[in-house]
Amino acid sequence: MAETAGIVFIVMGLFFDLFGCLGLVRLPDIYNRLQAATKCVTFGTCSIMFGVFLMKGFNATGFKALLIILFLVLTSPVAAHALARAAHISGVKLWRGSVIDRYEEDKGKKE
Amino acid sequence: MRSKMVRAALCFLVWLGLTYPPHWESAVVGLAASVFVAALTGSMFIQRPHLLGHPGRYFWFLIYVLVVVWECFKANIEVAFLVAHPKVPIRPGIVKVKTSLRSDTGLTVLANSITLTPGTLTVDVDRENGVLFVHWIKVASGDIEKATQAIVARFERILLKIFE
Numbered sequence: 001m002a003e004t005a006g007i008v009f010i011v012m013g014l015f016f017d018l019f020g021c022l023g024l025v026r027l028p029d030i031y032n033r034l035q036a037a038t039k040c041v042t043f044g045t046c047s048i049m050f051g052v053f054l055m056k057g058f059n060a061t062g063f064k065a066l067l068i069i070l071f072l073v074l075t076s077p078v079a080a081h082a083l084a085r086a087a088h089i090s091g092v093k094l095w096r097g098s099v100i101d102r103y104e105e106d107k108g109k110k111e
Numbered sequence: 112m113r114s115k116m117v118r119a120a121l122c123f124l125v126w127l128g129l130t131y132p133p134h135w136e137s138a139v140v141g142l143a144a145s146v147f148v149a150a151l152t153g154s155m156f157i158q159r160p161h162l163l164g165h166p167g168r169y170f171w172f173l174i175y176v177l178v179v180v181w182e183c184f185k186a187n188i189e190v191a192f193l194v195a196h197p198k199v200p201i202r203p204g205i206v207k208v209k210t211s212l213r214s215d216t217g218l219t220v221l222a223n224s225i226t227l228t229p230g231t232l233t234v235d236v237d238r239e240n241g242v243l244f245v246h247w248i249k250v251a252s253g254d255i256e257k258a259t260q261a262i263v264a265r266f267e268r269i270l271l272k273i274f275e
Contacts, residue, residue, distance in 0.1 A: 019191040026194055031232065031246045032203050036194060039229040043187050063131040077226035077233075084234045084246060088205075095203060 002054050009051030016044030029095035030087050038080035042072055119149035159214075171272045178269065182228050190229040193248065204250040205234060206258040210241050210267060217274035224266050231262055 023036025049065040049072075056062040122145030130137045193201060212218050222233040225245060232246040245262055 016187055016191065019187075019194050023190065023194040026199055027201070028199075029203075031205075031234075032201065032248060035229060035232050035246070035248050036190065038232075039183075039227060040187055040190060042227065043183050043229070060131040063128045067125065067128050073227065074223075077223040080226050081222065081233050084232055088234055094205070 002057065006051040006053075006055035009054060010048050013044040013047030013049075013051060016040050016047060018044075020044060030092055031084055031094065034080050034084055038076055042076045046072060115149045118152065119145045121145075122148055168273050171269055175266075175269045175273065178265070179224050179227065182265065186229040190248070201248050202250050203246065203248050205244055205246050206250060206262075208243050208245055208259040208263050210243060210259075210263055212267065212270060212274065213238075213241065214274050217270055220274070221263070221266055221270055225262060 017040070020036050020040030023040060024033050027033050027036055046069045049069050053062045053065040056065070123141055126141035126145060127133060127138070130141065193199065210218070210221060212221055218236060218238065222236055222243060225231050225233050225243070230248045233243055234246050235244045237243075243263070245258070247258070247262070251257070251261060
């Protein structure tokens, strides 16, 4: 039973990872690509790790899988945030189809 | 002092997880290492240790984790649909949202949850005014109130109970 549930989670994780990578190729600018690259892939990888935990149970491998989930969830959004902020500050423009940029407006006001 | 003890305990727990079948030799080394790290870092990370003693906050934290996982799952499917769609129908943009959270931990967790939910990515935080700048892959409305309602409201209600 746990074996089957683990495989279901791993397949779901692979599915999300696949769409994350597809997004990395298909979406237009750095901000949109970060969305796909960091989130779908985080969720997918966490799902794979949870599947591994379900299949292995409470032993050395299972605990390490849980710890990987914990640290991935803590660090991945911070990295995405830092990359996006650095890109915006160093002047990378949004894709031409973007509808709004409140951050740019506010930066203009401060200067 | 109390915050140092809490951090030493946390470090030790992570160590025990990493070296799982517990063994007294590795436990002793881990204990020494976690006390050393806790002593070095001072009270940098845990500034309000008295909050750790409230059981209600842990209960709400558990509910919060479930809410975030569910939102993540829903939003992941949405983004997968956007990406797989032959025309990639996105409307990206950076919107401004308000928050009433003020504590460092609360703001960090809120920003991270927004980033973890696909479709939205926190670009910058303005702590003085309680404003977050969020890159949204499919902007529904550039209005501050409406964007706040759509992005922040679902997390904020629970976070206020945990961190404030």
